[in-house]
Amino acid sequence: MRKNLVIAIDGYSSCGKSTLAKALAKKLGFIYIDSGAMYRAVTLYFIRNKVDVNDPEAVIDALQHIELNFHSRDYQSHITLNGEEVSEEIRQMPVSEYVSEVSANKQVRREMVKQQQRMGKSKNIVMDGRDIGTTVFKDAQVKFFMTADPKIRAERRFREMQSKGDTTTSLEDVFENLAHRDYADTTRKESPLTRAEDAIILDNTNLTESEQLAFASEMVHQHLP
Numbered sequence: 001m002r003k004n005l006v007i008a009i010d011g012y013s014s015c016g017k018s019t020l021a022k023a024l025a026k027k028l029g030f031i032y033i034d035s036g037a038m039y040r041a042v043t044l045y046f047i048r049n050k051v052d053v054n055d056p057e058a059v060i061d062a063l064q065h066i067e068l069n070f071h072s073r074d075y076q077s078h079i080t081l082n083g084e085e086v087s088e089e090i091r092q093m094p095v096s097e098y099v100s101e102v103s104a105n106k107q108v109r110r111e112m113v114k115q116q117q118r119m120g121k122s123k124n125i126v127m128d129g130r131d132i133g134t135t136v137f138k139d140a141q142v143k144f145f146m147t148a149d150p151k152i153r154a155e156r157r158f159r160e161m162q163s164k165g166d167t168t169t170s171l172e173d174v175f176e177n178l179a180h181r182d183y184a185d186t187t188r189k190e191s192p193l194t195r196a197e198d199a200i201i202l203d204n205t206n207l208t209e210s211e212q213l214a215f216a217s218e219m220v221h222q223h224l225p
Contacts, residue, residue, distance in 0.1 A: 005030070005124040005224060008133035010193065011146030013181045014157040016204055016212065017128040020146070022077065023213045025126040028220070033119050035129030035136070037079045038068055038112050040090035043102040045081060047094060059107045068115065091161075093169050096177055100184035103130070109190045131191035133199050142223045143199035144216060152205050154178055 007030070009021050018034055025032035042063075046053060051062045069080050078087045089095070102108055109131075116136045120127065127136070133143035154175040161169055185193040195201070200219050204212045 004120070004122055006120055006137045006140040006142075007126045007220065008137050008140040008143045008196075008199075009126065009128035009146060010130055010133050010144070010195070010199065011128075011202075012148070012153065012193070013178050013185070014153040015146040015148045016156070016209070017146050019209055020144075020202075020204075020212055020216055021126045021128040023209065024216055024220070027213070027217060028124070028126070030124045030126050031119075032077050033070060033116065033125055033127040034077055034079065035112070035116055035127055035132060037070075037077075037087070037090060038115065039103045039108070040095050040099050041068055041079055041081045041086055042066060042108055042112070043095050043099045044086055044090050046102055047098060053102050053105050053108075056107060059105060063107060063111050088164065091164070093161075093166070093173070093177070096181075100181045100188075104184060104188035104190060106190045113191075130185055130193040133196040134194060135191045138196075142220050143196050144202050144219070145195040145199040146202045146204065148203060149205045150175070150178065150182075 007024065009017050011017050018036065021034070022032050024030070045051070045066050046062065049062065052058050065082075067082050071078055071080065078085060079090070080086065113131075113136050116127065116132075119125065120137060129136070133140055133145070154171060157178065158169075158171045158174045161174070202212060202215065207215070
C-alpha cells in the first residue's frame with residue numbers, strides 16, 4: 001500500500017488539467033508535476049535536433065541526452081530541458097502539432113513513465129496527463145478524469161495563446177489541432193487516453209476555475225483519510 005499520497009488527473013487537451021492540478025497542489029501543500037510538459041519538452045528537443053520519431057535507434061539515443069527538471073517560481077511550476085528554461089516555448093504551435101506523435105512513441109512513453117514514477121515515490125504529489133491513473137500510478141488514491149465541450153476547449157486554448165502574444169494562429173487552427181490530438185491520444189497503442197474505472201469524472205464546460213477547485217477539493221477530502 002502506497003504511503004505517500006498521489007492525486008492523478010487525466011483528460012483531454014485544454015480541459016484545464018494543469019490549472020486544476022496546480023491549484024489543488026497549492027491548496028493541499030503537495031508537489032505538482034506536469035507530465036504533459038515533459039512530453040512537450042522531449043518534442044522540442046526532437047524538433048531542434050531533427051530526431052526522426054520513427055527511427056527507434058535515433059529515439060533511444062536522443063532520450064539519453066535529455067535531462068528534465070521542474071522548479072517553482074512565483075508559485076508556478078517551470079520545466080528545464082538540459083538546464084534551459086523552456087516553459088513558454090513548449091506551448092507554441094510547432095510543438096503542439098508534433099507532441100501527439102512523439103508522445104505515442106513506445107520508447108518515449110516508457111522513459112517518461114519511469115521518470116514520473118521516480119518523482120512520485122516518496123512525496124505527496126498531484127500529477128496531470130493522459131495516462132497517470134491508468135499507467136503511471138494505477139494505485140493513486142484519488143483519480144480525476146477531466147472533459148469539456150470541444151468548442152469551449154478550443155476557445156480557452158485560443159485565448160491563452162493570444163495572451164502570450166500568438167497572433168498568427170486562428171481559432172480554427174486550434175480546434176483542428178485539438179481534434180487531431182484527441183484522436184491520436186485515444187487511439188495510440190501505447191497507453192492511450194482512457195478513463196480509469198475508479199476515476200471521478202469532472203466536466204468543467206460550465207465551471208469556473210474556483211468551482212472546479214471546490215469540487216475537486218471536496219472529492220479529495222471524501223476519498224483521503
